[in-house]
Amino acid sequence: MIVMKFGGSSIDSSQAIRNVAGIVRKKRNRQPIVVLSACNDTTDNLELAVNVAVTGETDKALAELDKIYEYHRQMAGELQLENHWEKIFNDKSRKYYEELKILLTGASMLRDIAKKSMDRVLAFGERFSTLLFSCYLNSTGTPAQLLDSTEFLKTTEQHTSAQPILEESNPHIERTFNNSVGDGKIPVVQGFIGSTLDGAVTTLGRGGSDFTASIIGAALQVEDIEIWSDVDGVLTADPTIIEHAKVVDRMSFREASELAYFGARVLHPDSILPAVERDIPIHIYNSRNVDSSGSLIRAEFPDNNHTVVKSIAYKEAINVLNLTSTRMFQAHDFLRKVFEVLDRHEMVADLVSTSEVSISIAFHRQTGYHAVMDELSKFASVSLESSKAIVCLVGEKMRARKGLLGTIFQTLDQINVNMVAQGASEVNLSFVIDEKDIERTVKKLHQVFFTG
Ligand code: ASP
Ligand code: MG
Numbered sequence: 360m361i362v363m364k365f366g367g368s369s370i371d372s373s374q375a376i377r378n379v380a381g382i383v384r385k386k387r388n389r390q391p392i393v394v395l396s397a398c399n400d401t402t403d404n405l406e407l408a409v410n411v412a413v414t415g416e417t418d419k420a421l422a423e424l425d426k427i428y429e430y431h432r433q434m435a436g437e438l439q440l441e442n443h444w445e446k447i448f449n450d451k452s453r454k455y456y457e458e459l460k461i462l463l464t465g466a467s468m469l470r471d472i473a474k475k476s477m478d479r480v481l482a483f484g485e486r487f488s489t490l491l492f493s494c495y496l497n498s499t500g501t502p503a504q505l506l507d508s509t510e511f512l513k514t515t516e517q518h519t520s521a522q523p524i525l526e527e528s529n530p531h532i533e534r535t536f537n538n539s540v541g542d543g544k545i546p547v548v549q550g551f552i553g554s555t556l557d558g559a560v561t562t563l564g565r566g567g568s569d570f571t572a573s574i575i576g577a578a579l580q581v582e583d584i585e586i587w588s589d590v591d592g593v594l595t596a597d598p599t600i601i602e603h604a605k606v607v608d609r610m611s612f613r614e615a616s617e618l619a620y621f622g623a624r625v626l627h628p629d630s631i632l633p634a635v636e637r638d639i640p641i642h643i644y645n646s647r648n649v650d651s652s653g654s655l656i657r658a659e660f661p662d663n664n665h666t667v668v669k670s671i672a673y674k675e676a677i678n679v680l681n682l683t684s685t686r687m688f689q690a691h692d693f694l695r696k697v698f699e700v701l702d703r704h705e706m707v708a709d710l711v712s713t714s715e716v717s718i719s720i721a722f723h724r725q726t727g728y729h730a731v732m733d734e735l736s737k738f739a740s741v742s743l744e745s746s747k748a749i750v751c752l753v754g755e756k757m758r759a760r761k762g763l764l765g766t767i768f769q770t771l772d773q774i775n776v777n778m779v780a781q782g783a784s785e786v787n788l789s790f791v792i793d794e795k796d797i798e799r800t801v802k803k804l805h806q807v808f809f810t811g
């Protein structure tokens with residue numbers, strides 16, 4: 360058994376849906392379970408309709424809803440569903456539309472919406488996409504079974520960012536899928552949505568479909584989880600800077616988490632955790648480029664002894680606080696005092712480098728420096744630098760590589776490097792540069808580590 364999850368951009372048109380159906384069919388012998396996001400940006404559009412509704416402009420809100428409904432109906436038309444399945448699609452989608460109309464009208468009358476109702480609205484994005492996709496599979500001779508995630512994915516009551524309750528969900532998941540896979544039909548389910556123990560619809564937070572895929576995959580101990588989107592996989596660098604960035608074929612979970620933290624466009628590490636904990640391989644594939652081999656993420660690669668840099672990431676808009684002790688504190692007292700102040704102000708550091716009497720701390724946070732600096736200046740001289748960036752090299756065991764720092768400094772000899780530090784995890788090496796040097800820095804490093 361495998362789980363195949365497709366993101367919104369992989370099913371954004373009738374042509375894209377045909378293509379995805381082909382991808383799924385090819386894997387039929389592996390007993391795929393299909394998890395779908397909402398088509399394209401339907402979730403954003405539902406949110407927009409709600410935002411218009413709460414201003415009291417009912418007609419405008421319903422016009423937004425009409426667009427969403429028409430978009431799906433048009434795709435259904437283009438997919439030329441066979442009569443029986445066309446009727447099922449029309450009847451069910453009409454019901455979805457009617458309920459959305461009621462919810463939006465209500466929000467508009469109240470000029471407000473409860474989070475509970477918001478979840479009901481948002482869930483329809485995934486309901487439309489899975490309805491359409493399952494009807495299309497059936498209508499082209501591939502038996503599929505549309506299932507309802509709210510029946511097996513049980514969550515807390517934190518509407519719009521509910522947490523799954525695995526001990527409740529897992530038995531339901533096992534029962535549901537063992538039955539339907541046994542039928543020989545391909546199960547098609549909604550990502551992102553679930554329900555509370557008493558049945559109210561919930562959502563797992565934006566981008567939550569990967570989470571659903573990982574929860575189902577872990578509960579069923581599937582052989583593989585495939586996350587399909589519109590990127591070839593995890594890349595060696597930001598493709599907007601490095602046009603020919605390469606796909607990283609294998610990554611540990613720690614490496615992927617580190618990259619995600621630095622804003623690389625990979626999946627959210629928390630969302631794949633249930634699967635990683637059970638050591639289920641997670642593949643990232645591109646539905647628009649099926650020939651690309653993708654990236655494979657696993658908890659650990661036991662044979663990984665390569666001291667290589669896997670990827671280069673960066674974070675813009677960094678501020679650096681520089682502090683020098685003005686009193687004769689012991690070094691550790693000084694550090695303790697500094698971190699006490701930061702803690703109180705909930706300032707989370709991205710990078711820290713220290714010497715006997717001075718300390719530099721990099722933050723991504725943009726506001727709140729005034730009060731912090733006031734307090735710190737009671738025992739330290741303080742300065743703040745802005746328009747900085749953190750560049751981060753990621754790779755397990757990379758730091759065992761001989762002369763790594765030497766290579767970096769040699770490569771960047773024209774660039775002003777402010778702080779060098781290992782981040783909180785052992786799989787990265789980070790340093791601070793001026794924001795304006797990002798492109799130059801990433802290009803030079805990429806040249807040395809990947810194309811040189
Ligand atoms: N459709 C939801 C969203 O856009 C969930 C997902 O795409 O993963 O956030
Ligand atoms: Mg989406």
